Amino acid sequence: MRIAYFPGCTLNTTAKGFDNALRASFAALGAELVELPEWNCCGATFPLLVDNMLDLVAPTRVLLAAQRQGDRLAVACTMCYNVIRRTNNRLRSDADALEKLNYFIEAEYRGGVEVLDVLQILRDDVGFEAVQAAVKKPLTGLKVAAYYGCMVLRPPTEVAYDDPENPHALDDLLRALGAEPVEWPHKAECCGAYLAVKSKEATAEMSYRILSSAQRAGAQAVVTNCPLCQFNLDKQQLDMGRRHGGYQPVPVLYFSQLLGVALGLDTADFGWERHYVDVRPLLESLG
Amino acid sequence: MRVKLSAMRVRNDLVRRIEELSGQDLLACYQCGKCSAGCPAAFAMDLLPSQVIRLVQLGLVEEVLNAKTPWFCAACQTCYARCPKGVDLSRIMEAIREIALQERGDYLVIEEIPAEELAEFPQLAFIGGFRKYTA
Amino acid sequence: MAIAPIQRVLIIGAGIAGMQAALDIANAGYEVVLVEREPSIGGRMAQLSETFPTLDCAQCILTPRTVEVGHHEHIRLRTYSEVEAVEGQLGDFRVRIRRRAAYVNWEVCTGCGLCQEKCPKKVISDFERGIGPRKAIYTLSPQAVPNKPVIDRQSCIYFERGKCRACEKFCPTGAIDFEQEDAIIEERVGAIIVATGYDLYPLSLLGEYGYGEVPDVIDSLAFERLLSASGPTAGQVRRPSDGAEPKEVVFIQCAGSRDPELHKPYCSKICCMYTAKHAMLYKHKVHDGQAYVFYIDIRSAGKRYEEFVQRAMEEERVLYVRGKVSRVFRENGKVMVWGTDTLSGQNVEVAADLVVLAPAMVPKAGSDVVAELLDLATDEHGWFTAAEANLQPVETKRAGVFLAGAAVGPMDIPETVAQASGAAAQVLSLFAQWAERNGNA
Numbered sequence: 001m002r003i004a005y006f007p008g009c010t011l012n013t014t015a016k017g018f019d020n021a022l023r024a025s026f027a028a029l030g031a032e033l034v035e036l037p038e039w040n041c042c043g044a045t046f047p048l049l050v051d052n053m054l055d056l057v058a059p060t061r062v063l064l065a066a067q068r069q070g071d072r073l074a075v076a077c078t079m080c081y082n083v084i085r086r087t088n089n090r091l092r093s094d095a096d097a098l099e100k101l102n103y104f105i106e107a108e109y110r111g112g113v114e115v116l117d118v119l120q121i122l123r124d125d126v127g128f129e130a131v132q133a134a135v136k137k138p139l140t141g142l143k144v145a146a147y148y149g150c151m152v153l154r155p156p157t158e159v160a161y162d163d164p165e166n167p168h169a170l171d172d173l174l175r176a177l178g179a180e181p182v183e184w185p186h187k188a189e190c191c192g193a194y195l196a197v198k199s200k201e202a203t204a205e206m207s208y209r210i211l212s213s214a215q216r217a218g219a220q221a222v223v224t225n226c227p228l229c230q231f232n233l234d235k236q237q238l239d240m241g242r243r244h245g246g247y248q249p250v251p252v253l254y255f256s257q258l259l260g261v262a263l264g265l266d267t268a269d270f271g272w273e274r275h276y277v278d279v280r281p282l283l284e285s286l287g
Numbered sequence: 288m289r290v291k292l293s294a295m296r297v298r299n300d301l302v303r304r305i306e307e308l309s310g311q312d313l314l315a316c317y318q319c320g321k322c323s324a325g326c327p328a329a330f331a332m333d334l335l336p337s338q339v340i341r342l343v344q345l346g347l348v349e350e351v352l353n354a355k356t357p358w359f360c361a362a363c364q365t366c367y368a369r370c371p372k373g374v375d376l377s378r379i380m381e382a383i384r385e386i387a388l389q390e391r392g393d394y395l396v397i398e399e400i401p402a403e404e405l406a407e408f409p410q411l412a413f414i415g416g417f418r419k420y421t422a
Numbered sequence: 423m424a425i426a427p428i429q430r431v432l433i434i435g436a437g438i439a440g441m442q443a444a445l446d447i448a449n450a451g452y453e454v455v456l457v458e459r460e461p462s463i464g465g466r467m468a469q470l471s472e473t474f475p476t477l478d479c480a481q482c483i484l485t486p487r488t489v490e491v492g493h494h495e496h497i498r499l500r501t502y503s504e505v506e507a508v509e510g511q512l513g514d515f516r517v518r519i520r521r522r523a524a525y526v527n528w529e530v531c532t533g534c535g536l537c538q539e540k541c542p543k544k545v546i547s548d549f550e551r552g553i554g555p556r557k558a559i560y561t562l563s564p565q566a567v568p569n570k571p572v573i574d575r576q577s578c579i580y581f582e583r584g585k586c587r588a589c590e591k592f593c594p595t596g597a598i599d600f601e602q603e604d605a606i607i608e609e610r611v612g613a614i615i616v617a618t619g620y621d622l623y624p625l626s627l628l629g630e631y632g633y634g635e636v637p638d639v640i641d642s643l644a645f646e647r648l649l650s651a652s653g654p655t656a657g658q659v660r661r662p663s664d665g666a667e668p669k670e671v672v673f674i675q676c677a678g679s680r681d682p683e684l685h686k687p688y689c690s691k692i693c694c695m696y697t698a699k700h701a702m703l704y705k706h707k708v709h710d711g712q713a714y715v716f717y718i719d720i721r722s723a724g725k726r727y728e729e730f731v732q733r734a735m736e737e738e739r740v741l742y743v744r745g746k747v748s749r750v751f752r753e754n755g756k757v758m759v760w761g762t763d764t765l766s767g768q769n770v771e772v773a774a775d776l777v778v779l780a781p782a783m784v785p786k787a788g789s790d791v792v793a794e795l796l797d798l799a800t801d802e803h804g805w806f807t808a809a810e811a812n813l814q815p816v817e818t819k820r821a822g823v824f825l826a827g828a829a830v831g832p833m834d835i836p837e838t839v840a841q842a843s844g845a846a847a848q849v850l851s852l853f854a855q856w857a858e859r860n861g862n863a
């Protein structure tokens with residue numbers, strides 16, 4: 001299987017490890033992510049004002065680039081997925097908007113591209129059973145908290161491919177890898193997203209709630225599919241001990257990193273050095 | 288102080304503008320509070336999300352323009368996902384931010400962010416932040 | 423009309439509505455065929471503990487009625503049965519009824535209960551709303567009318583594996599009959615009353631409230647069973663997870679009601695009242711417990727209803743919190759409730775021991791089949807619609823077919839009974855007109 005792939009700015013830079021691990025894992029599973037030959041930033045947030053057409057231009061360009069490659073687009077970054085998918089929904093349901101945007105981009109996007117999250121592709125096209133069969137180093141004994149954030153769940157009618165209140169796709173994948181996903185209540189609570197740039201206090205508090213709940217449930221690591229969640233949760237821990245005495249940091253990983261590890265791939269370029277809370281000791285303890 | 292309600296006040300220009308920008312029917316909200324109850328950022332807000340809508344219903348837009356709440360909405364959509372009336376509060380918050388940004392200028396000054404932090408932020412955090420906090 | 427119209431009535435559903443109509447008509451001297459899907463009669467009311475606003479013991483006021491229906495010379499009771507086909511018209515309906523195989527010969531069964539005692543197979547009971555057991559051979563309750571058991575083929579060990587027959591071995595009358603088959607019964611009637619009642623909205627559709635995931639989140643009917651002396655805890659309030667007495671109990675109203683976006687747009691009308699009752703009865707049982715009721719508005723528009731709610735607040739010290747709960751989840755052995763109090767503008771959290779949800783009322787499963795059989799109109803939610811909402815609330819567009827009780831929409835017992843008597847009066851009026859015409863002819 002080959003599928004057109006949009007990595008997005010963040011996976012091209014700070015979350016390069018997410019991207020490397022993902023591509024390598026997909027390749028090992030016989031699914032090739034073919035990066036769009038030309039692409040641009042999607043804009044990172046879906047414009048919420050009715051008449052804000054301008055901010056739809058960038059994601060429409062991405063859709064146009066995808067249309068040239070076929071009818072399906074894989075997106076790894078959950079924020080990009082959210083923006084591109086919602087833009088696509090709008091263009092498909094609003095002929096007026098489609099016409100305006102086509103005029104802006106001086107091309108014809110026809111609305112035919114299916115925007116898919118990479119986890120969804122793993123589940124529906126590759127299949128978790130196939131993933132399980134390909135596992136070389138099962139993550140036996142590793143207790144993980146699957147954390148979904150907002151972007152692949154809400155708004156449910158527009159973007160969710162999972163149960164929006166009790167999502168389980170990521171838990172199921174981690175189980176297929178041999179890990180033990182813990183039951184915990186804050187899988188889908190918001191980490192604060194871009195509040196990080198304006199209010200450290202708010203993001204720190206939101207991250208703390210999530211991380212402390214995961215740890216109460218016994219998780220040794222938090223696993224996510226969102227680069228902004230990963231950043232917030234990981235980085236906020238640096239001075240969490242100061243705010244919350246006795247707090248013990250917990251590694252925050254991308255699911256693709258664990259996927260690559262379980263598939264027995266070379267993990268040298270998985271971006272371990274980028275993590276604020278070092279992941280390696282935990283992985284080494286797995287043997 | 289007693290707030291004077293009148294046709295002028297409850298349908299004032301800013302109320303209409305919020306409705307237009309957000310595409311939401313403010314009077315659809317029946318003030319059940321479910322949005323507030325689930326809002327993950329409510330602890331940092333000075334008005335609960337449902338109070339923001341309520342004030343706009345009453346025509347008291349100045350109060351929400353002065354509030355912190357719209358700036359703390361993370362657009363997480365938890366409220367919208369569960370709202371029994373299908374009110375998309377994140378759009379109302381964006382509309383209020385838009386009016387505030389136009390009237391009062393940027394909420395975020397890039398120079399205020401320490402350079403080393405700026406370098407660390409994932410792209411999407413500051414692109415997102417700038418979209419939300421600057422005109 | 424060529425042949426004289428038949429002065430008999432078919433009533434579908436033997437809840438309090440169907441029973442009331444049956445008794446009214448039978449006591450006037452006419453014959454009633456009363457068809458009930460369950461093994462015994464009483465409907466939802468048989469599951470209730472006490473009734474608002476009088477706090478009468480539901481079982482105590484219901485049992486005389488069920489017994490009367492069970493013994494009435496003019497009532498032919500067909501339980502464990504459903505109507506399969508209806509032909510004809512006003513004055514002469516031909517009805518085919520399928521009586522499911524009970525695998526027990528009710529003619530000889532004495533209702534001694536030994537079979538239920540000896541049956542080794544325990545299953546979760548629907549009647550107990552999932553918080554209590556029954557056996558594979560069962561009656562709904564010890565007060566069941568008729569008090570004769572049925573074998574649930576799905577869970578019976580003999581039907582599954584070909585051996586067991588414990589019930590057969592112990593039955594003193596030889597009533598067990600594994601060879602029994604469904605029976606088809608034909609009846610002719612002149613009029614029909616539909617009284618199929620209601621169900622509760624499936625709470626699995628409200629994922630944010632944790633029902634089905636968190637054992638100590640239960641629905642209102644389960645709470646009725648917890649309060650009932652005949653229920654699985656013999657009337658003690660115990661939470662399902664560990665049997666402990668809950669000290670902090672949260673009641674959440676409007677779970678799925680008044681929610682046009684995601685669930686049901688209408689108000690279910692009775693849940694404000696029964697929630698006040700629940701909170702009150704809880705306090706009667708657990709004196710040192712704290713009850714919280716999360717509500718949007720309180721609907722208590724009935725005789726002595728508002729007084730009842732105020733009593734819950736003042737005398738029973740129930741704390742009413744105005745705001746909808748957004749999320750319920752389990753953490754640290756508690757059921758965490760995230761709500762808001764819109765009156766003070768504060769978000770609130772309760773670490774509860776038990777959460778009781780008041781789900782929307784919805785039409786009884788299978789009422790769409792009944793509607794089709796009888797060619798009756800239903801609204802967009804599946805409730806039966808009356809011929810004319812204002813002046814003909816129990817009549818339908820189909821001549822000779824009437825409606826009673828919560829099959830029409832959310833309704834409490836007094837309204838249900840009044841409606842059922844109304845439907846019975848319509849039928850009796852028809853019968854009287856026919857008698858007069860025949861007499862004159």
Ligand SMILES: Cc1cc2nc3c(=O)[nH]c(=O)nc-3n(C[C@H](O)[C@H](O)[C@H](O)COP(=O)(O)OP(=O)(O)OC[C@H]3O[C@@H](n4cnc5c(N)ncnc54)[C@H](O)[C@@H]3O)c2cc1C
Binds near residue numbers: 457473504826827828
């Ligand atoms: C938790 C709770 C507490 C309540 N407490 C009170 C209270 O305190 N006071 C009060 O006034 N009201 C109370 N009510 C409301 C009360 O339950 C109803 O008003 C009443 O049960 C309605 O009676 P009914 O006969 O119309 O319907 P039901 O009780 O639902 O009876 C319908 C009967 O029809 C049968 N049936 C359905 N479909 C078919 C079919 N196709 N073929 C054959 N049979 C069929 C069913 O098996 C059932 O026996 C409460 C309700 C709930 C949920």
Ligand code: SF4
Binds near residue numbers: 317318320323373374
């Ligand atoms: S959840 Fe919806 S209806 Fe309820 S207060 Fe919030 S916006 Fe209004």
Ligand code: SF4
Binds near residue numbers: 365
């Ligand atoms: S979208 Fe904004 S108001 Fe709504 S729940 Fe999220 S942070 Fe709160």
Ligand code: SF4
Binds near residue numbers: 531593
């Ligand atoms: S043991 Fe026999 S007689 Fe007694 S209740 Fe069971 S079937 Fe009826």
Ligand code: SF4
Binds near residue numbers: 676679694721780
């Ligand atoms: S009766 Fe009360 S609890 Fe029930 S739906 Fe209506 S307002 Fe809500």
